Amino acid sequence: MSYRLLAAGVVLVALLKAIYHRLTRISVRHVPGPPSPSFFIGNMREFHQRPVAEADFEWQAKYGDIVRFKAAFGEDRILVMDPKALQYIYQTSGYNFRKPAEINELSRIIAGNGILSAELDVHKRHRKVLLPGFGAPECRAFWPIFCYHATQLSSKWKDIISTSLNEEAVVDVPRWSSRVMLDAIGEAAFDYRFGAMDDDETPLSKAYSRLVSETFGALPDAAIFTQNLWAYIPSEWLHIISSYTPGMDFTLARHTEKIATDVAKELVEIKTRELLQGGMNRDVMSLLVKANTTENDSAKLDEDELLAQMRTIMLAGHETTANTVNWALLELARHSEIQQRLRHEIWAKQTDLGHEIGVGDLDSMPYLQAVIKETLRYHPVLPVTHRDAGRDDVLPLSKPIRLTTGKVLHELPIPKGQKLTLSIAGYNRNKDIFGEDAHVFNPDRWLSGSPKNSVNVGVYSNLLTFAGGLRSCIGFRFALLEFQAFMIELVGTYEFSLTQEAENIRREPCGTMTPFIEGQSGREAHLPLRIKFASKSAERL
Numbered sequence: 355m356s357y358r359l360l361a362a363g364v365v366l367v368a369l370l371k372a373i374y375h376r377l378t379r380i381s382v383r384h385v386p387g388p389p390s391p392s393f394f395i396g397n398m399r400e401f402h403q404r405p406v407a408e409a410d411f412e413w414q415a416k417y418g419d420i421v422r423f424k425a426a427f428g429e430d431r432i433l434v435m436d437p438k439a440l441q442y443i444y445q446t447s448g449y450n451f452r453k454p455a456e457i458n459e460l461s462r463i464i465a466g467n468g469i470l471s472a473e474l475d476v477h478k479r480h481r482k483v484l485l486p487g488f489g490a491p492e493c494r495a496f497w498p499i500f501c502y503h504a505t506q507l508s509s510k511w512k513d514i515i516s517t518s519l520n521e522e523a524v525v526d527v528p529r530w531s532s533r534v535m536l537d538a539i540g541e542a543a544f545d546y547r548f549g550a551m552d553d554d555e556t557p558l559s560k561a562y563s564r565l566v567s568e569t570f571g572a573l574p575d576a577a578i579f580t581q582n583l584w585a586y587i588p589s590e591w592l593h594i595i596s597s598y599t600p601g602m603d604f605t606l607a608r609h610t611e612k613i614a615t616d617v618a619k620e621l622v623e624i625k626t627r628e629l630l631q632g633g634m635n636r637d638v639m640s641l642l643v644k645a646n647t648t649e650n651d652s653a654k655l656d657e658d659e660l661l662a663q664m665r666t667i668m669l670a671g672h673e674t675t676a677n678t679v680n681w682a683l684l685e686l687a688r689h690s691e692i693q694q695r696l697r698h699e700i701w702a703k704q705t706d707l708g709h710e711i712g713v714g715d716l717d718s719m720p721y722l723q724a725v726i727k728e729t730l731r732y733h734p735v736l737p738v739t740h741r742d743a744g745r746d747d748v749l750p751l752s753k754p755i756r757l758t759t760g761k762v763l764h765e766l767p768i769p770k771g772q773k774l775t776l777s778i779a780g781y782n783r784n785k786d787i788f789g790e791d792a793h794v795f796n797p798d799r800w801l802s803g804s805p806k807n808s809v810n811v812g813v814y815s816n817l818l819t820f821a822g823g824l825r826s827c828i829g830f831r832f833a834l835l836e837f838q839a840f841m842i843e844l845v846g847t848y849e850f851s852l853t854q855e856a857e858n859i860r861r862e863p864c865g866t867m868t869p870f871i872e873g874q875s876g877r878e879a880h881l882p883l884r885i886k887f888a889s890k891s892a893e894r895l
């Protein structure tokens with residue numbers, strides 16, 4: 355019997371089992387939601403082929419914060435934007451909601467069996483060893499590193515302007531932000547120089563930049579269907595199949611994995627040697643290697659797991675912050691009055707201090723904090739996470755829902771295995787929390803106190819951008835400080851305005867939400883903004 359026949363038999367048995375299970379379990383089919391245009395891919399095009407979260411916003415306005423939609427073969431899935439339900443899933447229920455293997459397979463290939471794909475006790479062990487590198491004092495100590503890399507970017511742009519005739523230039527922001535963030539994370543997390551700013555052919559930065567569009571980019575119908583099919587295959591088999599799956603996305607993921615593992619191996623060797631020689635750096639990896647040596651054997655990470663953590667940090671902490679800076683600069687270019695107000699606060703603080711802004715000065719810059727929060731709310735670069743219910747369960751709800759049968763529910767029973775799409779973007783635009791103008795970019799909302807919400811969901815400012823609970827973003831303090839360092843340097847130095855192409859930026863689903871130019875062929879991040887030096891005399895402080 356050929357292998358193909360065997361594989362087809364296995365898939366068929368898995369499908370029949372899934373169909374039987376679906377017919378006999380608790381059902382969510384009466385939860386209101388959009389009609390499905392296709393039996394084979396349901397409503398999934400809405401997530402994979404439209405700009406990020408447009409479907410979420412449309413459905414939220416029409417059906418509320420809990421929406422039923424269809425995946426392949428008529429499978430019912432639930433989109434969750436309700437604060438109480440999200441709090442339960444992320445926080446109260448512990449590990450009862452697991453990450454679905456079929457969604458995470460690509461990042462598992464790149465990052466390995468590290469914290470991103472670990473579950474239960476293994477996840478607890480990984481998190482415990484990683485945490486010391488991401489504490490508040492540890493991250494604050496990275497401030498000079500973040501400021502240094504922000505000035506590196508700034509001085510590259512100065513060089514570009516200096517060659518122009520009219521003292522302004524157009525810079526394609528993602529081309530720069532992606533590489534400078536790789537350099538910044540290299541130094542802060544590993545005390546390692548990737549050199550991506552000086553050489554855009556660095557294998558690691560090249561591989562990562564292609565990942566964005568070619569591996570994690572928008573999916574055509576066939577790929578959506580295959581990903582849905584994978585949901586019926588046990589994860590152990592999935593790992594084997596994905597090692598051989600052809601296609602650009604998997605080939606590139608495996609290629610990136612090889613490059614990242616080589617770098618990670620070199621780093622682990624350096625860190626271990628330094629530790630044995632009594633040296634002790636303060637970068638995240640040195641702290642991790644140290645924390646690992648003090649654990650007892652059963653709590654330790656083995657070598658493969660250590661390598662996986664490094665690959666994870668490179669993957670999770672690089673394009674996320676780069677794209678956050680991209681979206682912030684776009685909003686400032688769109689809103690010159692917000693940009694000017696922020697710049698004035700930065701200049702006033704620098705004048706008051708008589709020296710550069712330090713990490714201890716950030717809390718006394720309310721408008722900077724407001725712009726940072728509003729960017730994170732409005733453009734959460736990881737706009738969605740996915741979970742599968744580990745058991746029959748009941749989701750508490752902030753507001754009752756009316757089923758298509760007319761019945762009103764105050765909590766929603768869900769079956770074991772129910773697939774949930776947790777919309778970070780949808781929660782962040784929830785009008786009950788952020789007000790009627792939730793779809794407007796308005797930093798002022800943060801100046802009159804935090805938005806109202808009696809349910810505490812997210813780990814930062816009650817936004818969901820860094821998720822919440824046991825699996826919330828471990829690098830959120832790191833990311834926040836890095837983001838602020840770049841905003842102070844760039845907005846303090848340059849004035850940003852829109853180019854014609856930047857009038858039509860689309861939020862592309864690429865793993866992290868990435869700016870693409872609407873209508874442009876080719877799958878690359880672009881955000882061309884016009885920059886010139888900000889002048890104190892022109893703006894009259």
Ligand code: HEM
Nearest residue numbers: 469670671674675678736739819820821825827828829833
């Ligand atoms: C603006 C930047 C960032 C955003 C918006 C962000 C967002 C997130 C989100 C939403 C999750 C939860 C994913 C899930 O539950 O499926 C997460 C997890 C994670 N993030 Fe971030 N992140 C950012 C920056 C960083 C940085 C800079 C690092 C490291 C240097 C990092 C490391 C991680 C790790 C290791 C996890 C997995 C945590 C776990 O499973 O316990 N992130 N991030």
